[in-house]
Amino acid sequence: MSLAGLFPIDKWNFSTQFILNNLPPEEYAALSANMTELQLKKGEVLFRQGTVPQGLFFIIRGKVKKYQVNRNGKEQIIYVANTGELLGYHAILSNERYPDSAAALEESTIGLIPKEDFLQTLENSGSLSRMLLKSLSHEFTVLVNSISVFAQRSVKERLAIALIVLREKFKDPASQEPVVIDVSRNDLANMVGSGIENVVRFLKEFKTAGMLDTKGRKIIIRDVGKLIELSGYGSL
Amino acid sequence: MSLAGLFPIDKWNFSTQFILNNLPPEEYAALSANMTELQLKKGEVLFRQGTVPQGLFFIIRGKVKKYQVNRNGKEQIIYVANTGELLGYHAILSNERYPDSAAALEESTIGLIPKEDFLQTLENSGSLSRMLLKSLSHEFTVLVNSISVFAQRSVKERLAIALIVLREKFKDPASQEPVVIDVSRNDLANMVGSGIENVVRFLKEFKTAGMLDTKGRKIIIRDVGKLIELSGYGSL
């Protein structure tokens, strides 16, 4: 089922997957000349908030959560980045430390581009800077949306939204099967901004209502339409 | 009282005030050649979410709230922009419609720069694009912080934070007097993401605790230190 016209999925996804692909060949070459690969196991941290950025990351394959940890150790997931997306450019561009941390949600392959190569290419390239401006501006839309949702919507609605968004991320384009979302209850709760228990209870409710099934920690989405109704984006 | 070392105020402010000032003279000239001025009365809308951007706005003097209105008409204030800040560039750069609306919180003077002049200058200028990349990346930090706070902190903490942030915005550098914050309870509630009644009750609590006084709708901050304690950023 496509979400087109039913749910504003573009307001929940960044758009950096398009950057590397659309770069003129010579700029791509400059950028990737010294790119090294790096394998992350599930749960491994790519970078940690408060540290100084050393490079730009490219998700060759996998899923990476971006999150903040507050003083009480509570984790808030801001975004889940997928294959093809870039990570870690904000801190380089703003010349600040990482505002958030990044860790693999599943086994992932990451390309690491040295900070200098990134900045150098940026100097010499109109396209890269144009595309970054565009992506960063789009991210603004995404984050502003998140703020409204966190500030105003109920936990149940936020869970529904999280499931719709995750479903897109876990979708296998080659398959017609219902999408299987594979994240821990803990990560799900940290995306939704609530406790594990609440999330579990609402999941059960959704299950009873026929929107999804669970199989261990895996969540199989059966009826996105109903989830969209619940999310508050119904009859958009 | 300065917040340095006590509260991360930079994580709550965008940084576009620096852009126009630091632009090379010829680029500034190109940008402002066709700038027209526009006077906004308190409450007047500068642009509305979902509409197509026509230009870039510069706050010559005043305060402008950026907010989203959801389906139920509930308003969420995302940010309060102050004198010197730029507005409305995201939608132009991402080639999307405005993700949020903007309205004057007080009588304001706005400079309007045609979209074409902005894009043209951007084409020809390294500085402008560099500074925008930096500002946009910093905004990411600000918004990510907001998300964590909305998702995890209590209304009381959020109110304390809102007051600390507003105090900075309403500060008169020429005066040593305690800062007077002049916003409606409604706007304050929409910043905090709660109802007016809750905000009023917590304000009363803060007042009783000696952190502030009220005078009609005006809020006079007496003890930021205590507010910082309450905000959850105490002993940062």
Place this chain on the structure above:
DNA sequence: TTGCAAAATTGATAAATATCAATTCCCTGA
């Protein structure tokens, strides 16, 4: 396989927040 530790689930209850209703308190324009 099996046993175990971690993760998920369930239940009960406390705490926070939202909502509805009713006053009271300002501003502002006549």
Place this chain on the structure above:
DNA sequence: TCAGGGAATTGATATTTATCAATTTTGCAA
């Protein structure tokens, strides 16, 4: 200056969400 109306405040209560305490289930590693 004063009356009217919107804004702010207060009170009472419903609803949502968080938290604590047990179980039960799962996924691994031996």
